[in-house]
Amino acid sequence: MSGSKLTMEFKHQATVTLAEVAEAAGVGESTVSRVLRNHGSFSGKTRERVMAAVERLGYVPNRIAGTLASTGSRLVAFVIPSLSNIVFPDVLRGASAVLEQNRYQAVFSVADYDPGKEEALAAAMLAWRPAAVMLAGYEHTEGTAKMLRASGCRVVELLDLDGDALDIAVGFSNRAAGRESAAFLLRRGYRRIGYVGHDLNRDTRAGKRFSSFCETLDANGTPLVAHEILGGPSSVENGRLGLERLLARATDLDAVYFSNDDMALGGYFHCLAQGIAIPSQLAIFGYNGLDIGRAIPQPLSTIRTPRVATGEIAAQLIVANAPPQAVDLGFELIEGATA
């Protein structure tokens, strides 16, 4: 870089204001504002003069000021549990595409599956007066719920439908997913079924799948034979390790349900490495329907969830200022070759 003088100059924001543009264009401030937002009426000639001045001065509108002066902001706040689990980037991807198209701006923070942290982050988010706050699921602290209700801003709860929404909910039923997974395995004739999962206290949606999975097995008179729950987040390595441990305790399983595809892939690799034939010796079933599950030699049997669509729909509802509602996007059972 260069000398300190230049650095100093550099630090002073070259803050061109709307007033300066107005002056340069020889028009009033409100005229510039109208032209820039293409709102209200103005002549073509004026428009050209303004745009020329904008161009010449390199004016960049200040949305902070604009938001303060007008009413609602065009920020949408996401408080997500994790960025490691691809589920949430997928949701963000869907949402951000729609938001960008509508000149909304996505803001996010990561609560790390911790309701207390979620509350703190939601509070910090509300300070930006977003148009909406988007959260994962229904399990929030009392404080979070109260704060969100009082804020008057829209709230969207994502990826879960088993509970009461604060405002809008977009997703699918995790209980139904657990149920259908169990029904599928039973239909296929599996009876000695085990489970490998990650920390369910934190990932409550995985917990819901697990409990309704078990209920379905119970109702069939063939309860879960064994389960192995690992602390920490879901990962391929934990899935591998979990299955290894499970099989050490329960030797005669014919199928294993995993908390999600990452975990299931770990199980699949364990079988590959140990020469356990899939599905004849052991069937494997996951959850999420990740692309990678279709690229392994035997496509993974799993449930595909509409993650990107969840983000898209959520964003669309906010952009359209839709009334409170719960949108069920469903899911798709993929038969695959592992169960």
Next chain:
Amino acid sequence: MSGSKLTMEFKHQATVTLAEVAEAAGVGESTVSRVLRNHGSFSGKTRERVMAAVERLGYVPNRIAGTLASTGSRLVAFVIPSLSNIVFPDVLRGASAVLEQNRYQAVFSVADYDPGKEEALAAAMLAWRPAAVMLAGYEHTEGTAKMLRASGCRVVELLDLDGDALDIAVGFSNRAAGRESAAFLLRRGYRRIGYVGHDLNRDTRAGKRFSSFCETLDANGTPLVAHEILGGPSSVENGRLGLERLLARATDLDAVYFSNDDMALGGYFHCLAQGIAIPSQLAIFGYNGLDIGRAIPQPLSTIRTPRVATGEIAAQLIVANAPPQAVDLGFELIEGATA
């Protein structure tokens, strides 16, 4: 939900302002502001009175107004190429942890590997007057660079060091990665080497790795035998397909370099499915060092990149208002079992 009256009430933001808190606490506005920001001096008694009023009214400060009134904002803007490629969520994860701790707020948009879109999104970001804009790599349009320079806000270019930084750069050399990958394969005795990659015009960092990989092979007198480049983004499925196509054309390869681990995993699965022995019949080498690469039966040979650390360091430099600099975080070659 309930009747329209309630809905109406609900819509009116219960906007408690600082002035109202001041009135309720029986103190001046500036006193409330000082207490809330814990800045300047005030008595313990006053503090209690203010906090009680804040609690009672459920006051949430308005950061929009605060940012406008003070100078710099605490927003950090990310313009990333993709959210599908886990690389960028990883960077965001590292950065957001640091930012949250310092009361900064992350804002993002997805440019989809399109420089034109990047320019538009960067412009939209600048309108929020962020403390910093973070982008992937050095390949920006003329307009983007000019705009960023003129903005006076900090700029961080991530995940690349082969080029000239606008301000701060944090990452590692993709050219060095390509070089070392080639050197490793040569050291292991592979001579008939191929390449499978995804769209290099868009992912310029992958392009840099590829070109320095080829240069290294050339310098050794054993140039690349064949390559297969697929349009579209990297994915496991594209890796599988790419290797299938490559092997159809070049039957006597002894190693294949992939544009990243996703692609390499696809190649690995193709070999598994086709009964191609790894690495004796064909060696496979990736890039990124994803966790999943270590959980497959034969750990993937690859280069592990410090993605989370890239985000962390970038955020730390911004929080500390560090001077312009390039930070090389290096990478680690993982020998694995596939090459």
Next chain:
DNA sequence: AACCAGAATGGCAGCGCTGCCAAAAAAGGC
């Protein structure tokens, strides 16, 4: 030529907060 609707424009008061300054209160110092 007088009149009028409608288009085009400018002025200015805030949006809710922070930063500065001056005033008031508390705390010492002799």
Next chain:
DNA sequence: GCCTTTTTTGGCAGCGCTGCCATTCTGGTT
């Protein structure tokens, strides 16, 4: 008890923009 220093406090002018309202132009109409 009087004066100085330090701490605590309130008032108020903006930050850059939008929204409202009043005003000035246009271009017909009668």
